[in-house]
Amino acid sequence: MNVLEKARQMLKAKAVRPTIIRVRLLAYLLTHPVHPTAEQIYQALLPEFPTLSKTSVYNTLDKMLEVKLVRLITIDEKETRYDAGTAVHGHFFCKFCRKITDFAANPDYTGCQELSGYEITECNVYLTGICKACLQKINKSQEEEKAV
Amino acid sequence: MNVLEKARQMLKAKAVRPTIIRVRLLAYLLTHPVHPTAEQIYQALLPEFPTLSKTSVYNTLDKMLEVKLVRLITIDEKETRYDAGTAVHGHFFCKFCRKITDFAANPDYTGCQELSGYEITECNVYLTGICKACLQKINKSQEEEKAV
DNA sequence: TACAATATTGTAACCATTACAATTTTATCT
DNA sequence: AGATAAAATTGTAATGGTTACAATATTGTA
Ligand SMILES: [Mn+2]
Ligand SMILES: [Mn+2]
Ligand SMILES: [Zn+2]
Ligand SMILES: [Zn+2]
Numbered sequence: 001m002n003v004l005e006k007a008r009q010m011l012k013a014k015a016v017r018p019t020i021i022r023v024r025l026l027a028y029l030l031t032h033p034v035h036p037t038a039e040q041i042y043q044a045l046l047p048e049f050p051t052l053s054k055t056s057v058y059n060t061l062d063k064m065l066e067v068k069l070v071r072l073i074t075i076d077e078k079e080t081r082y083d084a085g086t087a088v089h090g091h092f093f094c095k096f097c098r099k100i101t102d103f104a105a106n107p108d109y110t111g112c113q114e115l116s117g118y119e120i121t122e123c124n125v126y127l128t129g130i131c132k133a134c135l136q137k138i139n140k141s142q143e144e145e146k147a148v
Numbered sequence: 149m150n151v152l153e154k155a156r157q158m159l160k161a162k163a164v165r166p167t168i169i170r171v172r173l174l175a176y177l178l179t180h181p182v183h184p185t186a187e188q189i190y191q192a193l194l195p196e197f198p199t200l201s202k203t204s205v206y207n208t209l210d211k212m213l214e215v216k217l218v219r220l221i222t223i224d225e226k227e228t229r230y231d232a233g234t235a236v237h238g239h240f241f242c243k244f245c246r247k248i249t250d251f252a253a254n255p256d257y258t259g260c261q262e263l264s265g266y267e268i269t270e271c272n273v274y275l276t277g278i279c280k281a282c283l284q285k286i287n288k289s290q291e292e293e294k295a296v
Numbered sequence: 297t298a299c300a301a302t303a304t305t306g307t308a309a310c311c312a313t314t315a316c317a318a319t320t321t322t323a324t325c326t
Numbered sequence: 327a328g329a330t331a332a333a334a335t336t337g338t339a340a341t342g343g344t345t346a347c348a349a350t351a352t353t354g355t356a
Binding site: 019037038039055058079 | 343344345346352353
């Protein structure tokens, strides 16, 4: 089953009409797990849907958020990002390249005193720092500076 | 030592000039650990500083973020909130009353494979749901509905 | 095909945040 | 104290992501 059919199935399973835009947008998220912004999604779909409006992107994302096919990533305060990854996982945000990467995280706060009696529906673990690739770049440029 | 003097000390320790606005703003955060927005901070300080500008609030907060006297809470995608709480802790966001409460959380991701070689500078654990008080309100109104 | 419900579009507005130049305050030196 | 320079604060305007809303197009059903 290709990704378009998969997206269609996922939408149907959540009783969301699998319109062409919804299917392609969800398929885009599934095949591009880089936590894109609404703007990036819009730009990516524009060639295929020349009349696409950004409002449709937001509407579609809102719909999918409602039924939990997509989750919101607010680690970058500048703009919201979206993730079709359903499995529980944490997010790391690199301050240099601004990329967001996944990592394994499955925190359990059921035993937490302060939260007893609370109903928890979403969980996000956000780490911020510098990724390996950027650290290497920084080290390299520092060495070059020393050499001069 | 009162909170103003404490705020002054904290600023000095971070080599940030303890100007009157900075001292009062930090003192406000220390005495109001409710994770206020920039707007709320501005409104709270306005009576004391009638000429206060919102730019100053943002400037002051940015300065304190730089030296880590304050941390950013991005759990509510609508607006950024600020926290002078330095100790490691998690945040719970109630979708109904929009209050953010603290809870004990000290995740350790040093052994995480995906992050080996990464430099982690910030850690945020965000939980979203419905707080105890709001759940009780909802239950009560549901009972009343039944009764009618 | 006709109809009603739903989805999509285009435009304008909203609003938190930022840019920036002008003004004021502060620290330092004579 | 007065002069000077650096830093902080202010006011205004702009930015940009997001939302409101009415008009248009598409879809499902009979
Ligand atoms: Mn992810
Ligand atoms: Mn807190
Ligand atoms: Zn990076
Ligand atoms: Zn609540």
